Amino acid sequence: MIANVLxxxxxxxxxxxxxxxxxxxxxxxxxxxxxxxxxxxxxxxTSRTLVVDPREHPRIGTMQYPETLPLADHEVVLTxxxxxxxxxxNQVLAILASQCVKATFFTIGSQARFNxxxxxxxxxxxxxxxxxxxxxxxxxxxxxLEKVRQEVDDGIASTLAALNGDxxxxxxxxxxxxxxxxxxxxxxxxxxxxQVWSADFPADDWRHISPQRVYDxxxxxxxxxxxxxxxLHDIQPRTVAALPRILNTLRERGxxxxxxxxxxxxxxxxxxxxxxxxxxxxxxxxxxxxxxRIPNFVFTxxxxxxxxxxxxxxxxxxxxxxxxxxxxxxxxxxxxxxxPQVAQLAPVSTLPIPAAxxxxxxxxxxLTLLAASRRLAQRAAGPAxxxxxxxxxxxxxxxxxxxxxxxxxAAAHGRGRGAPLHxxxxxxxxxxxxxxxxxxxxxxxxxGKRVPD
Numbered sequence: 090m091i092a093n094v095l096x097x098x099x100x101x102x103x104x105x106x107x108x109x110x111x112x113x114x115x116x117x118x119x120x121x122x123x124x125x126x127x128x129x130x131x132x133x134x135t136s137r138t139l140v141v142d143p144r145e146h147p148r149i150g151t152m153q154y155p156e157t158l159p160l161a162d163h164e165v166v167l168t169x170x171x172x173x174x175x176x177x178x179n180q181v182l183a184i185l186a187s188q189c190v191k192a193t194f195f196t197i198g199s200q201a202r203f204n205x206x207x208x209x210x211x212x213x214x215x216x217x218x219x220x221x222x223x224x225x226x227x228x229x230x231x232x233x234l235e236k237v238r239q240e241v242d243d244g245i246a247s248t249l250a251a252l253n254g255d256x257x258x259x260x261x262x263x264x265x266x267x268x269x270x271x272x273x274x275x276x277x278x279x280x281x282x283x284q285v286w287s288a289d290f291p292a293d294d295w296r297h298i299s300p301q302r303v304y305d306x307x308x309x310x311x312x313x314x315x316x317x318x319x320x321l322h323d324i325q326p327r328t329v330a331a332l333p334r335i336l337n338t339l340r341e342r343g344x345x346x347x348x349x350x351x352x353x354x355x356x357x358x359x360x361x362x363x364x365x366x367x368x369x370x371x372x373x374x375x376x377x378x379x380x381x382r383i384p385n386f387v388f389t390x391x392x393x394x395x396x397x398x399x400x401x402x403x404x405x406x407x408x409x410x411x412x413x414x415x416x417x418x419x420x421x422x423x424x425x426x427x428x429p430q431v432a433q434l435a436p437v438s439t440l441p442i443p444a445a446x447x448x449x450x451x452x453x454x455x456l457t458l459l460a461a462s463r464r465l466a467q468r469a470a471g472p473a474x475x476x477x478x479x480x481x482x483x484x485x486x487x488x489x490x491x492x493x494x495x496x497x498x499a500a501a502h503g504r505g506r507g508a509p510l511h512x513x514x515x516x517x518x519x520x521x522x523x524x525x526x527x528x529x530x531x532x533x534x535x536x537g538k539r540v541p542d
Contacts, residue, residue, distance in 0.1 A: 126189035133188045133336050136164070136345035142358040143261050143284030143351060150287025150318055151368045153270050157289055159365035160316045163344045167192035168288065169323040170221055170264060173200055173207025181323040181332060182214055188336045191348035192216050194323065195264040195286070198223035198247030205251030212258050217350055219262030219286065220244045230271035237274045241281075260351045262286055284351075289317025289368065292331070300330035307335050311344070314368065 126132035139158065148154040158166055167185075172178040172194060185192060194211050196218060201208045211218050222229070223243035232240070241263065252258045261283045265274060268287055278285050290310035294303045307319060321328050339346070352358040364370035 129187055129189070131340070133190055133340040133344075133346060135189060135191045135348050138191075138348045138350060139166075140350055140352050140356055140359045141284070144282055145358070146284065146366060147279040148275065148285045148287070149366075151289050152291070153268060153287040154285075156366040157317060157368050158347075158349065159359075159361040160347060162315050163342075164316050164347050165311060165339060165344050166318045166347050166349055167321065168195065168264075168286065168318055169193070169321050169328075170195045171200070171225065172196055172323040173204050173211065174324040175204055175207055177326060177329050178207055178323045179210070180329045182210060184329070184332050184336070185216075186214060188340075190336065190346050193219060193260075193262065193286075193349055195219045195221035195262070196244075196248050197221050197225050198244035199225075201248045201251045208248060208251035212252065217260050217262070217348070218248065218252075218258065219260045219264065220248055221264050222266050223247060225266045227267040227269060229265055229267075229274050230269040232271075232273065234273050234277060237277055241274070241278065241283075257353075262351070286318070288320035289314060291320040292328075292335075294322050294325050294328045294331070298327065300327045303327050303331040304334050304338075307331070308338055311339070312342075317368065 126134060139160075141158070146156055149157050151157045160166070167190065169181060169192060172181075173196060194216055196208060196211075198220065208218065220241070221244065222240045224240065226232070226240060229237060229240065245259070249256065249259055261281075263278055263283045264286045270285075270287070275285055290307075290313070292303050292307035292310070307321075311317070311319065321332070350356070
């Protein structure tokens with residue numbers, strides 16, 4: 090029993106010792122560098138240095154390009170644009186130095202010309218220096234080639250002048266101002282062996298936002314992708330205020346900082362796989378990533394066979410000869426399209442046309458209507474005045490029947506103008522009845538000839 094216990098203790102001790110040795114062997118450089126950081130044993134530090142060849146991967150940054158830096162999970166590259174500006178760039182350098190963190194700076198040529206000492210401080214602190222054009226134009230995507238060449242070359246020349254012409258200290262890295270990518274600047278930079286840097290996530294510190302907002306955006310976007318290139322600006326006071334919190338949070342959440350440098354003859358590029366240059370590389374289960382490409386075949390024999398002639402065919406095959414003749418003559422073949430059928434309409438019942446006498450008014454009815462209108466006029470004139478006047482008109486009509494048909498009663502020209510007119514019945518013929526006004530002289534003569542009651 091005691092022997093078994095001793096054996097188990099020995100096995101456990103060996104396991105613990107082995108685990109400790111493995112931990113020492115696989116200790117990350119971050120822990121060593123953080124411990125070596127003077128004055129800050131809990132510093133974030135720089136985990137490793139990544140060497141890249143600009144000609145093999147001319148454009149990086151998933152904000153605009155399919156490829157990015159070959160980073161592992163929880164690895165971040167810090168980049169700063171638009172400097173150097175002494176008031177804020179020096180503070181950014183001090184913050185990075187307190188955490189022993191290395192970054193990449195994209196300087197503007199005009200800034201480097203007015204502050205060459207700031208460029209030299211970046212190199213002295215061990216950071217990587219690239220360029221960001223001469224005057225930071227936000228229209229590089231619309232510029233012609235000559236203007237693009239001038240902005241790029243002048244920015245490089247101004248930065249090199251601050252470094253006393255030492256090209257070994259300037260990295261062939263370039264970031265287009267405002268990330269205004271276009272084919273002309275990208276093609277020119279690639280022809281010069283300069284790598285175009287975009288980013289994987291910005292912190293929007295160029296906008297008028299608070300330092301707290303800069304911190305929130307940086308951490309949220311890093312956590313969303315878990316690795317990549319962070320875009321900041323070393324000329325903004327809000328960046329200076331947010332940077333210490335960003336670095337502390339990255340350290341607390343297990344992120345590591347990677348320093349990127351260009352490959353040279355004495356410093357070859359870090360070995361990588363093609364899948365590592367993608368933010369989300371395809372898995373090994375995808376067959377298309379392992380299959381070889383189909384080669385481009387070169388056909389050595391280009392001889393064609395002769396076309397057959399009619400002599401090669403059997404003359405007794407009437408169908409073949411007819412088809413050949415039609416093909417040679419080119420007789421068009423008409424396609425019989427279906428013709429639309431006219432729909433048969435059902436018979437519609439019709440009514441007979443009414444006769445003309447249906448609309449004719451009889452003469453007796455016409456006389457009745459005239460008599461009715463006469464009686465209505467007499468009632469409106471009253472019994473006293475209507476009776477003698479009606480007797481006189483009747484007597485006169487009896488003596489002169491033709492003249493009475495064209496006369497109007499005298500009451501129409503008297504004081505009772507509003508009374509209706511009395512129209513005599515028409516003659517036996519169908520002629521139209523003519524109504525004429527009576528003049529005052531005719532009315533006086535008619536009054537003298539009235540027959541007393």
